[in-house]
Amino acid sequence: MQKTCQTCKKDFEIRKEDLIFYEQVKTVPPLDCPDCRVMKRLAFRNERTFYKRSCDPCKKDIISLYPKSSPYPIYCNTCWWSDKWDPKSFAQDYDFKKTFFEQYRELQIKVPRLALMMLNSVRSEYTNGASDNKDCYLIFAAEYNEDCMYSRLIQKCKGCIDCAFIHQSELCYECIDVRECFKCMFCQECQSSTDLIFCYNMRNSNNCIFCTNGRNLSNAIFNVKYSKEEYEKKKNEIFSSYENLEKAKKEFKDLKSKTIVKYASATKCNNVTGNYLHNCYDGVRVFDTTGTKNCSYMADTEESIDSMDCNNFYYKNELCYNMMGVLQSSKSKNCAYVFYCNEVEYSENCHNLASGIGCNAIRKGQYMILNKEYSKEDFYKIKEQIDEQMKKDTTYGKFFPPELAPFGFNETLGYEYFPINEKEAKEKGFNWQEQVTGTYGKETIKEPEMPATIGEVTEDILNQVLVCKDCKKNFRITKGEFDFYKRMNLPLPHKDFECRHQDRMKKRNPRKLWHRNCMCELKTHQHGAQKCANEFETSYSPDRKEIVYCETCYQQEVS
Numbered sequence: 001m002q003k004t005c006q007t008c009k010k011d012f013e014i015r016k017e018d019l020i021f022y023e024q025v026k027t028v029p030p031l032d033c034p035d036c037r038v039m040k041r042l043a044f045r046n047e048r049t050f051y052k053r054s055c056d057p058c059k060k061d062i063i064s065l066y067p068k069s070s071p072y073p074i075y076c077n078t079c080w081w082s083d084k085w086d087p088k089s090f091a092q093d094y095d096f097k098k099t100f101f102e103q104y105r106e107l108q109i110k111v112p113r114l115a116l117m118m119l120n121s122v123r124s125e126y127t128n129g130a131s132d133n134k135d136c137y138l139i140f141a142a143e144y145n146e147d148c149m150y151s152r153l154i155q156k157c158k159g160c161i162d163c164a165f166i167h168q169s170e171l172c173y174e175c176i177d178v179r180e181c182f183k184c185m186f187c188q189e190c191q192s193s194t195d196l197i198f199c200y201n202m203r204n205s206n207n208c209i210f211c212t213n214g215r216n217l218s219n220a221i222f223n224v225k226y227s228k229e230e231y232e233k234k235k236n237e238i239f240s241s242y243e244n245l246e247k248a249k250k251e252f253k254d255l256k257s258k259t260i261v262k263y264a265s266a267t268k269c270n271n272v273t274g275n276y277l278h279n280c281y282d283g284v285r286v287f288d289t290t291g292t293k294n295c296s297y298m299a300d301t302e303e304s305i306d307s308m309d310c311n312n313f314y315y316k317n318e319l320c321y322n323m324m325g326v327l328q329s330s331k332s333k334n335c336a337y338v339f340y341c342n343e344v345e346y347s348e349n350c351h352n353l354a355s356g357i358g359c360n361a362i363r364k365g366q367y368m369i370l371n372k373e374y375s376k377e378d379f380y381k382i383k384e385q386i387d388e389q390m391k392k393d394t395t396y397g398k399f400f401p402p403e404l405a406p407f408g409f410n411e412t413l414g415y416e417y418f419p420i421n422e423k424e425a426k427e428k429g430f431n432w433q434e435q436v437t438g439t440y441g442k443e444t445i446k447e448p449e450m451p452a453t454i455g456e457v458t459e460d461i462l463n464q465v466l467v468c469k470d471c472k473k474n475f476r477i478t479k480g481e482f483d484f485y486k487r488m489n490l491p492l493p494h495k496d497f498e499c500r501h502q503d504r505m506k507k508r509n510p511r512k513l514w515h516r517n518c519m520c521e522l523k524t525h526q527h528g529a530q531k532c533a534n535e536f537e538t539s540y541s542p543d544r545k546e547i548v549y550c551e552t553c554y555q556q557e558v559s
């Protein structure tokens with residue numbers, strides 16, 4: 001079924017499978033296209049824009065997702081979880097003379113919010129959208145890590161720094177989309193490998209530099225075998241100075257752009273479109289996801305089933321629709337940040353809530369509407385009336401309106417994936433943050449005067465204020481980072497964390513799909529003298545340089 005998006009006016013498709021799902025979770029087909037839907041969810045996720053302020057009750061200096069000027073009460077982790085306040089004390093009676101969202105807004109503005117979103121973590125105060133981490137610093141969308149720093153979307157890793165989208169890896173640096181790797185640096189899309197430097201799409205390989213599409217390869221440079229000594233020599237040369245490292249980065253970029261690529265980075269997947277997938281079955285438009293079955297229009301998801309339109313959706317979720325930031329929840333719709341919840345709608349920051357609508361900051365509860373508890377019978381009676389009311393005012397089945405997002409659009413992941421300007425954002429109903437973070441012009445070392453080699457760097461660097469080459473923001477080197485650079489013999493970075501992260505994001509493909517043909521013309525393949533006839537959905541746009549192959553042709557060439 002073809003529809004026109006009510007927000008951007010572009011045409012989009014609602015599939016037969018989508019309609020069955022909407023029926024199953026008791027919602028109506030969306031009026032927005034998938035992109036407009038995801039923008040509204042991402043507007044609720046400020047991951048990395050941090051402000052210095054104080055905790056409202058205890059006055060302690062904290063780092064927070066909300067500046068001092070934010071209208072919400074902001075609590076540090078200790079205060080938010082303490083028994084000194086009760087979220088249920090904010091309970092509101094439902095008033096059918098007002099709209100649902102008017103009443104939710106009245107509640108939302110009063111209820112304390114967590115300064116940072118972090119659960120079950122030890123000595124990891126500067127982490128956000130994160131749970132079950134130990135001794136980590138500035139990691140985001142991160143679960144079950146130890147001793148990791150400056151990374152986003154990192155799962156079950158140890159001792160990794162400056163990485164993005166990595167799983168079960170150890171001692172990696174500047175790696176993107178790697179899985180089960182050990183001591184790899186500047187690598188992309190590698191799996192089950194050790195000691196790789198500037199490598200792309202390798203499997204079960206070790207001690208390689210500037211290699212692509214290698215399988216069981218060892219001691220190789222540009223995919224040619226070398227001795228262990230040659231490998232060490234090349235490695236030392238690359239890391240000998242900042243200048244040589246920058247040269248190597250350019251060389252790798254060039255190498256990558258000419259390589260053969262598979263239409264999607266997908267391993268152990270079946271019947272799913274999207275990119276950066278592992279162990280996914282049955283779905284469309286799925287990105288950066290591991291272990292899903294029957295999930296569509298998803299991103300940043302781990303181990304979940306039978307859900308649609310969810311982001312940052314982790315561990316054993318099922319039958320959810322239109323959700324942002326979820327851990328172990330089921331049968332829930334249109335929520336932001338719910339953990340261990342069941343049958344919850346239009347709620348934010350709730351834990352262990354079963355059957356709730358319009359709740360905020362509930363830590364344990366059942367049959368609740370606007371933070372007020374009801375009997376089971378009354379709950380379902382009022383819920384039915386709210387559904388009717390929302391159907392009448394056409395808000396039924398839609399996510400929270402953009403103006404209820406507690407952040408400026410430019411502070412959120414929405415801006416990272418859809419970089420629209422202030423005017424456009426406001427036209428779409430999003431908020432905008434005027435305030436800037438960080439300091440400028442306070443540097444004690446100018447960028448061109450940075451030490452060229454790590455050998456010249458002493459612990460005194462920890463007292464210095466550095467300046468980012470790109471955005472001119474000031475930044476510092478932390479002790480853990482210093483120790484890592486020394487141990488790995490790496491020159492100091494000339495950019496702050498955010499610009500380093502943006503550089504990594506630019507190396508990844510966009511969350512968009514184009515319908516294309518396999519580019520293979522190799523006569524030795526099953527298609528013979530004919531060009532391969534296979535078609536696919538790929539995140540490589542038609543104007544890119546890479547040679548894009550279908551699964552069959554790719555496997556014949558690389559294994």
Ligand SMILES: [Zn+2]
Nearest residue numbers: 005008033036
């Ligand atoms: Zn749209």
Ligand SMILES: [Zn+2]
Nearest residue numbers: 055058076079
């Ligand atoms: Zn506090």
Ligand SMILES: [Zn+2]
Nearest residue numbers: 468471496499
């Ligand atoms: Zn910068």
Ligand SMILES: [Zn+2]
Nearest residue numbers: 518532550553
């Ligand atoms: Zn092909």
Ligand SMILES: [Zn+2]
Nearest residue numbers: 520525532553
């Ligand atoms: Zn072929």
